[in-house]
Amino acid sequence: MNLNLRNAVITNVTGNSQSELQDTIVDxxxxxxxxxxxxxxxxxxxxxxxxxxxxxxxxxxxxxxxLKK
Known part of the structure; x- marks a missing residue:
């Protein structure tokens, strides 16, 4: 099975609002x-x-x- 991760991620979030994108990132x-x-x-x-x-x-x-310590 050939899964294109980039396309899958982009397809999953395309059309999402800023709030939904933020929720995705925070989660x-x-x-x-x-x-x-x-x-x-x-x-x-x-x-x-x-x-x-x-x-x-x-x-x-x-x-x-x-990244500074």
């Missing part, structure tokens, strides 16, 4: 389940691809700050 993070990580990765890919260079830089700065 995935709070569940702590490893199986949710690929889906979050697909959502991040969509964000990254649709962000300006300034927005991408802001995300990188936020990520760098969040």
């Amino acid at each position: 995935a993070i709070q569940s702590g389940e490893e199986k949710m990580l690929p889906g979050l990765g697909v959502l991040f890919e969509v964000i990254w691809q649709n962000a300006s260079q300034d927005e991408q830089q802001e995300m990188l700065t936020t990520l760098e700050q969040g």
Whole structure:
């Protein structure tokens, strides 16, 4: 069986409201389940691809700050 994870995730959330998208993200993070990580990765890919260079830089700065110990 050939499952395209990207398409499945995108199909699952296409047409969702911001509130529904937020619920999806928060639920995935709070569940702590490893199986949710690929889906979050697909959502991040969509964000990254649709962000300006300034927005991408802001995300990188936020990520760098969040990973400092």
